[in-house]
Amino acid sequence: MRDPVRPSRRNEIRQANEALILQAAEKVFAEAGFGGATMQLIADMAGLPKANLHYYFATKEDLYRRVVQNIFEIWLHAAEAMDDASGPIAGIGAYIEAKMEISRRHPDGSKVWAYEVMHGAPVIQDYLETTLREWTAGRTALIRKWIAEGKMAPVDPDHLMYMIWATTQHYADFGHQIATLNGGPLSDAAWAAAKESVKAIILRGIGALE
Numbered sequence: 001m002r003d004p005v006r007p008s009r010r011n012e013i014r015q016a017n018e019a020l021i022l023q024a025a026e027k028v029f030a031e032a033g034f035g036g037a038t039m040q041l042i043a044d045m046a047g048l049p050k051a052n053l054h055y056y057f058a059t060k061e062d063l064y065r066r067v068v069q070n071i072f073e074i075w076l077h078a079a080e081a082m083d084d085a086s087g088p089i090a091g092i093g094a095y096i097e098a099k100m101e102i103s104r105r106h107p108d109g110s111k112v113w114a115y116e117v118m119h120g121a122p123v124i125q126d127y128l129e130t131t132l133r134e135w136t137a138g139r140t141a142l143i144r145k146w147i148a149e150g151k152m153a154p155v156d157p158d159h160l161m162y163m164i165w166a167t168t169q170h171y172a173d174f175g176h177q178i179a180t181l182n183g184g185p186l187s188d189a190a191w192a193a194a195k196e197s198v199k200a201i202i203l204r205g206i207g208a209l210e
Contacts, residue, residue: 018056020046026067030111034064034123061123068116068124071109072131074102079139087151088208091142092164093199099168100195103175104186110172136161153207160206167198 024046028037039060043050057063078098085091103110121128140157147154171178171186171194179185186194 014056017048017052020048021053021056021063022067022070025063026070026106026108026112029064029067030108030115033115033119034060037064039063064112064123065127067109067112068127071102071106071113072127074106074109075099076135078102079135082139082142087149088143088146088206089203091146092206092208093203096164096168096199096202097195099164100171100191100198103168103170103172104191107172107175110169114169114173151209155206160202164202167202 021042025037025042028042028045032041037060039053040050042063043053046053053063057066079095081094081098082091085094116122116124117128136158139161143152143157143160146152147157175185182190
């Protein structure tokens with residue numbers, strides 16, 4: 001008789017399968033949206049039986065919310081550099097760099113978020129009204145502090161955040177357009193140059209000082 005699978009091994013298998021499912025789901029949701037995606041399409045993309053998906057995620061909505069949560073948590077971590085920075089050049093500059101890198105490495109996740117919000121956030125509206133609102137309030141409070149200290153121009157913090165999101169996420173949501181205009185996907189050097197350009201334009205625009 002074979003020995004039962006050890007708990008640690010079962011956890012490894014579970015984590016590997018969840019990662020495979022989430023990667024496939026991110027791509028399918030990005031391409032088809034919530035309404036057009038099916039658990040069968042995601043299972044086919046992951047190369048797993050459909051029953052496996054329902055073992056890990058009971059419904060399509062459960063899986064969708066997990067995909068959205070994943071990209072949002074990645075975005076949350078991107079703002080940590082702002083929290084410990086002495087001023088906007090270091091803080092906002094690092095945040096822009098991090099958001100640009102996320103657009104490079106997680107374009108499908110950004111597209112899922114954009115598709116959902118553009119359609120009125122039917123699945124994650126509660127998420128926008130709680131987690132996102134609280135997170136944004138914390139960042140705008142920090143920007144107001146820098147303004148009060150004379151480290152940047154008195155701009156509207158909310159609209160500054162919207163501009164940063166729109167600019168950095170453009171490189172994911174409209175990646176095909178950028179690749180077409182660029183004559184192909186951006187190279188490492190082109191990504192580095194894009195980060196520096198976006199930082200320079202925004203930081204100069206807000207009169208950032210240390």
